[in-house]
Amino acid sequence: MKQTGDLNLVKKINKTIVLNHIRTDSPISRARIAEVTGLTKATVSSLVNELLESSLVEEIGAGESSGGRKPMMLLFKGTAGYAIGVDLGVHDILAVLTDLNGAIVRELRVQHDNASVDAVIAQLKAVIRELVESAPQSVYSVIGIGLGVPGICDEEGRLLFAPNLGWENVPLQAELEAEFGLPVTIDNEANAGAVGEKQFGAGKDTAHLVYVSIGMGIGAGMIIRGELYRGATGFSGEIGHISIQHDGPQCRCGSLGCWELYASEQALLDQARAELGGDSASAMDLDGLLARAADGEAAVIRLFERLGYYLGVGVVNIINAYNPSYIILGGRLAKGEKWLMKPLLEAVERRSLPHPRAGLRVEFSGLGDRSTVLGAASFAVAKFFASTTVTVEA
């Protein structure tokens, strides 16, 4: 149902606007906020005072005058609370404690051998517990936990299916909420990564971006009209299973010629085994191949370059169908950027339609492997603010 309007809603809307301006354009004065928002100075004053009282905003002293009274500059108080973001990987857990601005305060990485679901969950809880306990004193303390997982989730935060972990139907959200008594948000790691890039990466001012996570498989998170798009039932973004060869090899998903059979880490390893031969197993994992490419081994470099081409083929499909303004490539394979980028961009240049391509940026993530944790943390922050903020599009 659509929400009805009343005075309370009006106040929420305007408070949100004021707060968001302080969050993005700080330091800023009351007068300047009034000017850019169209609200009157009196209204802004009143709302700012409430924000000051709730400790979400602070005054940091007078700013430069432009020929009159000096303005009192306002700052969003990121340290009024803290959020926890977790990236549950296939072999490791990366977790961060961030402030409300998304600035990382503390970071923990631990390996896990996925001996059992319970064992990993126990490790997960231990890591989160440590971050919760190390959070600085603050007004709101830890406001929530966000989690990115390598699989698909339903709306109740159950991890339905995570092929690379071998997990099915794990009620992670309920488990963690019971353990910590904090709001927990769970989503696919690609979705979290997309949000991370949108909030903290080069995609900051981008309403339509696609984050492609290239690991053992390929997944995507899509930001549409500034918001994460989850599909009708929450399962969008399985672009690894777009077929780029309709009569190609069988994929475990049941289809033929899926993109990730050509352009994922798994594909790279399979190709390396088939074509390089005779090498030790240890040199045949991703890091081994990256090292050999860095050593200048031509056959390995050719493997990466062909992978770059295949990545390009799939990226072209994204461009023509979605017309995003930014495509960000992340995940473990991003480490091969040096050899992947050129053939990828060549394929994009040659094969995508000119109109959707115009103005498009295609880049590897600048956040490295932190897109997902940061996105996950920002889920928690978003949930914290969601109860008190509303917006209306013009």
Added chain:
Amino acid sequence: MKQTGDLNLVKKINKTIVLNHIRTDSPISRARIAEVTGLTKATVSSLVNELLESSLVEEIGAGESSGGRKPMMLLFKGTAGYAIGVDLGVHDILAVLTDLNGAIVRELRVQHDNASVDAVIAQLKAVIRELVESAPQSVYSVIGIGLGVPGICDEEGRLLFAPNLGWENVPLQAELEAEFGLPVTIDNEANAGAVGEKQFGAGKDTAHLVYVSIGMGIGAGMIIRGELYRGATGFSGEIGHISIQHDGPQCRCGSLGCWELYASEQALLDQARAELGGDSASAMDLDGLLARAADGEAAVIRLFERLGYYLGVGVVNIINAYNPSYIILGGRLAKGEKWLMKPLLEAVERRSLPHPRAGLRVEFSGLGDRSTVLGAASFAVAKFFASTTVTVEA
């Protein structure tokens, strides 16, 4: 910029809610509107009275009592104004006059031979003129014109590129606005078709649907969160140029193995020419082939069935990437539904991921070739209401 809140906004929001309830649930009483919206009876009364004054709503007499005073039933007055929707095809123009409910009042079809851009525009104007002049007397008379075109448009309503018409850079919107002095909205025919299906087809209650228009090429209109998604720069939906064979035949777009090389009307005709041979040209257009298939000619039926398979391959890509709840197939090739549907659904069943497929419907359009005109007309209606209506999501 986000819109600020004031009392005026509150009123707009609530008026929109009340009007939309009357539009969708009529006949309905004031008391019932208050009950379902959560607004007080007093507020509803006041807003309804304004709607009555603006002639958008009418009272149609007392309804059934359930043990008290009889309710006065309200109806949306669809005949308070009229809209014009036009589908500019490659060989013909289909235009309708609808009331504000989208009910077709009059329909015109004319052929055009595309002798020149100006000649077609002249025909277009003549058709629209006739519909404008035949519109019944009403409070708001004709409120706008919507146009679906076989090509891509920019935000100023210029038809940038229409390969099958051979047009480039035609400022259609400006031309028509100057001619008729009415608001004109122009968009791709697939986008208009998607809106038509969403408003008037089987996709009524669907927030996420994809309309696939299969003609000489293949295009898509995507409804996301109940709204048409146009991409970052307005060029989304070119799914005909998703490659389903990365090393396949050259497409005129520059890529290889594009879906529409396998699954469009053009593809069918090409395949028929290559494989059937020795037939008269007249039996080689779509209608000819449909007739031959209807006659039971096995070779032709096999052609349609193979096309159905290829359609299925592309539909699977849509399912895995978007996770829509409804995929509607329209366009000229929809006439071949009888032979296309089975292999298409088989491919979907076998190749798409179970989670995104769950609950999905894949159907040929029930609106026939009217999806686009109806959607175009509803652009005009939407624009008419846009100035006075606002909504906020819960």
Added chain:
DNA sequence: AAAGTTTGTAAATTCATTAAACAAACTTAG
């Protein structure tokens, strides 16, 4: 030092919603 600017607050006004009360119109039970 005087004049002009800019910032931020204060007081009075506006206006759409809500809450409460009520009149009108109707059904039903005895």
Added chain:
DNA sequence: CTAAGTTTGTTTAATGAATTTACAAACTTT
């Protein structure tokens, strides 16, 4: 057929957030 209860829709007063207008404070410029 009357009295009681229900439902509809309007009226009235209260609420509260934004706006308008005015103004004091603080600063720069001439």
